[in-house]
Amino acid sequence: MRTWSLKARLVVPVVSPPIVGGVIDIAGERIVGVRSGGYADVDLGDAAVVPGLVNAHTHLDLSDCIQPLPVDGGFADWIGSVIRHRRRSDADPVSAVKLGIAELMDTATTLVGDISADSASDELLEHAPIDAVVYREVIGVNDGRAESSWNDFARWLAARTTKARILAGVSPHAPYSTHLELMSRTGASGLPSQIHFAETPEELLFLKERSGPLAEMLANLGVGETSGLATSFNEILERMPGVTLAHANSVSEGFLIAHSSHPLVHCPATHTWFGRSPFPLARLLASGMIVGLGTDSRASSPEINMGQHLGPLLDTHRDLSPAEVLACGTRHGAKALGQERDHGAIAPGMLANLAVVSHSEKGVSALEGVIWNLGHPLGVLWRGEWRKINRLANASVTWHD
Ligand SMILES: [Zn+2]
Numbered sequence: 049m050r051t052w053s054l055k056a057r058l059v060v061p062v063v064s065p066p067i068v069g070g071v072i073d074i075a076g077e078r079i080v081g082v083r084s085g086g087y088a089d090v091d092l093g094d095a096a097v098v099p100g101l102v103n104a105h106t107h108l109d110l111s112d113c114i115q116p117l118p119v120d121g122g123f124a125d126w127i128g129s130v131i132r133h134r135r136r137s138d139a140d141p142v143s144a145v146k147l148g149i150a151e152l153m154d155t156a157t158t159l160v161g162d163i164s165a166d167s168a169s170d171e172l173l174e175h176a177p178i179d180a181v182v183y184r185e186v187i188g189v190n191d192g193r194a195e196s197s198w199n200d201f202a203r204w205l206a207a208r209t210t211k212a213r214i215l216a217g218v219s220p221h222a223p224y225s226t227h228l229e230l231m232s233r234t235g236a237s238g239l240p241s242q243i244h245f246a247e248t249p250e251e252l253l254f255l256k257e258r259s260g261p262l263a264e265m266l267a268n269l270g271v272g273e274t275s276g277l278a279t280s281f282n283e284i285l286e287r288m289p290g291v292t293l294a295h296a297n298s299v300s301e302g303f304l305i306a307h308s309s310h311p312l313v314h315c316p317a318t319h320t321w322f323g324r325s326p327f328p329l330a331r332l333l334a335s336g337m338i339v340g341l342g343t344d345s346r347a348s349s350p351e352i353n354m355g356q357h358l359g360p361l362l363d364t365h366r367d368l369s370p371a372e373v374l375a376c377g378t379r380h381g382a383k384a385l386g387q388e389r390d391h392g393a394i395a396p397g398m399l400a401n402l403a404v405v406s407h408s409e410k411g412v413s414a415l416e417g418v419i420w421n422l423g424h425p426l427g428v429l430w431r432g433e434w435r436k437i438n439r440l441a442n443a444s445v446t447w448h449d
């Protein structure tokens with residue numbers, strides 16, 4: 049097992065205060081020590097090292113969207129565009145996933161939560177230098193469609209070979225599209241789970257009254273019988289006590305705090321694309337909630353480089369500190385995916401998944417400069433090996449095998 053150490057002008061463990069001139073000791077794929085100085089095999093010089101980012105919610109199989117799909121017609125209309133994109137005659141989810149993985153490789157993300165319509169990403173991710181939870185989607189409004197969706201999921205789960213790095217999860221799509229029975233089975237499965245939740249005000253209108261644009265969308269899709277769907281948010285959470293909630297931007301803070309055992313995933317770029325009102329991120333964090341970050345898909349975000357979204361998030365939430373933003377993009381994301389034992393911090397025992405960024409920004413605080421530079425990492429270490437090092441030419445690197 050290779051043991052070595054790296055040093056940088058600033059090491060930001062996230063779970064403990066930043067260390068000027070910090071040294072990280074690595075053995076194989078794990079961190080075995082964090083020191084405040086002394087000898088190191090690799091001196092990264094004027095750089096900052098942070099935990100690899102956790103993109104807790106994306107859809108790699110939509111990575112072939114050249115640009116986000118228009119939202120002028122409202123949320124239901126946008127869903128219709130996504131469905132048309134998926135059903136077009138030359139649709140090729142495998143190629144889309146490959147594009148998405150290639151895009152991720154150049155970013156600071158080392159753990160991804162991928163919502164996958166048909167689990168096309170599962171095997172492709174196993175051959176890529178990144179860790180993942182693949183949440184296979186289950187969906188269906190009427191009994192028959194729901195049953196067949198669960199059967200497809202169960203067949204995939206039974207057939208997949210055991211993979212230590214790529215974990216299997218399940219994602220009931222959304223309250224307006226997914227039979228309550230699928231949510232009960234998800235809750236009983238004990239698997240990591242995630243659902244699109246309270247993404248738009250139209251969703252609550254649909255649950256309560258079966259009216260509005262989402263009711264019209266289902267009618268247009270030929271779905272008439274909706275008695276298998278929830279009529280309240282509570283009904284959903286009761287069935288899935290551990291489910292992670294993606295978006296949750298159209299429900300009150302009080303409701304979320306009252307259900308704080310459910311981690312949240314906020315997708316800042318998608319939030320902006322839909323023109324949503326400000327997300328109460330600082331207050332939710334202050335209440336002790338877990339709020340990871342995601343990029344969502346290229347159908348509502350211009351890229352899936354999460355580092356690019358952190359600076360704008362800081363800009364639009366002046367009540368958040370750079371340390372809080374970084375914690376959301378690392379530690380909280382790991383918790384939202386149930387992977388906090390291995391990911392999201394620089395500490396002994398954690399995987400050596402690290403992002404290296406320039407530390408030479410002038411005119412902003414050290415950590416704010418780090419946040420703005422995370423969209424263009426100088427280097428990324430994944431499980432103790434350099435996944436990206438091309439911009440670290442000035443580092444004095446000595447290899448020991
Ligand atoms: Zn999504």
